[in-house]
Amino acid sequence: MSALLLALALQATEPPVITPGRVHHDTARGVFVMPPEGWTAGEAETGDGLVFTHPGTGARIDIWAEPMGMSGLPGLPDHTLDALRLRLAAPGVLMRGTRALPLAVEADGRDPVEAGRIEALAYEGASGGARWTGLAATRCGADVYLVLEAPEAAFGGARPVFDALIETAALDLQGGDDFPCAAARD
Secondary structure, three states: OOHHHHHHHHHHOEEEEEEEEOOOOEOOOOOOEEOOOOOOOEEEOOOEEHHHHHHHHEEEEEEEEEOOOOOOOOOOOOOHHHHHHHHHHOOOOEEEEEEEEEEOOOOOOOOOOEEOOOOOOOEEEEOOOEEEEHHHHOOOOEEEEEEEEHHHHHHHHHHHHHHHHHHHHHOOOOOOOOOHHHHHHH
């Protein structure tokens, strides 16, 4: 019994195998993405996100999903862009409009197929010698984030890599494994 528990514990902590140049489906976060060449892939230290880091520059791209928060305003549904904008509001966070992200489905192990689009909020900021830019969208009861954070000196070089990653990214039409709508597909 203890060998089985140890095997399960080791399996849970192993980082995902992610190959640059191939579409990766992060089922937990409901994201399809093509990892950038030359960047290292792994799980966030907290275990709740996918992280790509650039060796030597300190630049990192984080992808994570968290349960959708409350808007706090009566009559404002929590799944709207306005409610997401309120959840993102913080000193130093600048909203930069919206961007359409593809919604996709995976068909028989092939690359994902686009099945519509969803609006995501674009935002950016800076603090303590670092800059960040990101996209956030609400899907299936979760807020999904794709964020580049880098030291000021490395940000300009990392930004085109993030933009290229965003061009290959799509949100799973059905959310992620931990999303409320994932149960509907099972």
